[in-house]
Amino acid sequence: MIDWDLAISLGSRLAGEGPVVSRAEAADAVAELRAGAHRSTGLVRDFTGLDAPAGTAPILVVDRPGWVQANAEGFEAASRHMVAKLAAEKPPSRIGQAVGSKVTGAEVGGLLGFLAGKVLGQFDPFHEPHGRLLLVAPNVMHIERELDVDPHDFRLWVCLHEETHRVQFTAVPWMREHLFSEIRAISDAVEPGGFLEGGLERLLEAAKAGRKGGSIVEMFSSPEQREVLDRVTGMMSLLEGHADVVMDDVGPTVIPSVAQIRARFTQRRKGLGTLDRLLRRLLGIEAKMAQYRDGAHFVRSVVDKVGMEEFNAVWAGPENLPAKAELADPESWVRRVLG
Structure with a gap:
């Protein structure tokens, strides 16, 4: 259903190469x-x-x-269950499959090309057997120049955040499989034939009104899928907020200019153009920015109240992950989990 070779080729072309640097600068x-x-x-x-x-x-x-290639592989793995279900319940014709795979391949390639110039790093949980950490060197170099910050400090700051994600998934053995099970639950809730029904209209209305949550993912989701998405939002907000707390609290001990970096990085997020903001909202990137903020507030609130050791009960099992509503009410999580 998706021409992955086309997606990788198109995404790589759209992504560009990044800032012009010498071979020695790139190697360093x-x-x-x-x-x-x-x-x-x-x-x-x-x-x-x-x-x-x-x-x-x-x-x-x-x-x-390289980031495009890695994420195409991840998308393919994440969508495998859903694609198999759709193909089994409503098999496309040979011509329809050939044309459709090119269309969806181009769509995925466009998405990857847009994101490839913005991501500094990520943990890829889909790579077997335990995942892998990706750091996107040209994007890190581009942003450190744009912000006019110390490159050595900025690079370590980025590494602190991204390495926290690698530690989260490798130190907490159930985390990776739990994420996969939630993705399968979203796939199981897909209804062929009604998958796109009314979705475009809802998407355009939400985007036009500027409502939060007007992303492609949410607009094309069923009520059952949105329940799972709420659980995933709680989980991902925890992971992102936890990493942000680590990078900012550990930072002052090893990164002299961390306060300047955080201030300029936060200000840069506010300076996006109208088109970029629209694309971010439609793709759900604005929601991801909220995950950093809401998750960090949750982590700091709980740690301030009970300490890091007690907070770490959150990693004991999926039932201890914060619900989406608990992100805004950390006290309710403390009462539920810690009694």
């Missing part, structure tokens, strides 16, 4: 990011108490086409 950045990620492992462990087994998930420093 790659080496520094790799070293920063390894250095961050111990910093994250000492601050959070999460101990990730050594050598479980590789650390890769990639360019934009």
Whole structure:
């Protein structure tokens, strides 16, 4: 149903190569990011108490086409169950499949091309057997120049956040499979034939009204899928907020200019153009920005109240993850989980 080769080819072309740097500058950045990620492992462990087994998930420093390739592989793995279900319940004709796969391949490629120039790093949980950490060197170099901040400090700051995600998934053994089960639950709720019915109208209305949550994912989701998405939102907000707390609280001990970096990075998010804001809303990126804020508020509130050791009960099992409503009411999570 999706021409992945086309998606990778188109996405790589649209992504571009990033800032112009010398071969020596590029090599230095790659080496520094790799070293920063390894250095961050111990910093994250000492601050959070999460101990990730050594050598479980590789650390890769990639360019934009490399990020596109990795995420196409991840998307393919994530969508495999849904694609198989749709194909079994409503098999397309041979011509329809050939044309449709090109269309969806172009759509996925366009999405990957747009995102490839913006992502600084990510943990890819779909890579077997334990996932992998991706750091996008040209984007890190582009932003550090744009913000006019110390590049060595900025690179370690980024590594602290992204390495926290690698530690979360490798130190908490059930996390990865739980995410996969939630993705399967979303796929199981798909209704062929009604999948797009009314979705475009709802999407355009929400975008025109400027409502929060007017993303493609939510507009094309059924009520059953949105229930799962709410659970995933709680989980991802925890992970993103937890990583933000680590990067900002550990930062002052090892990154002299962390306050300046955070201030300029936050200000940059506010300076986006109208088209960029619209695309971010439709693709759900604005919601991801809210995850950083809401998740960090939740983590700080609970840690301030009960301490890091008690907070770590959140990693004991899926039932201890915060619900979406608990993000705004950390006290309710404390009462439910810690009594």
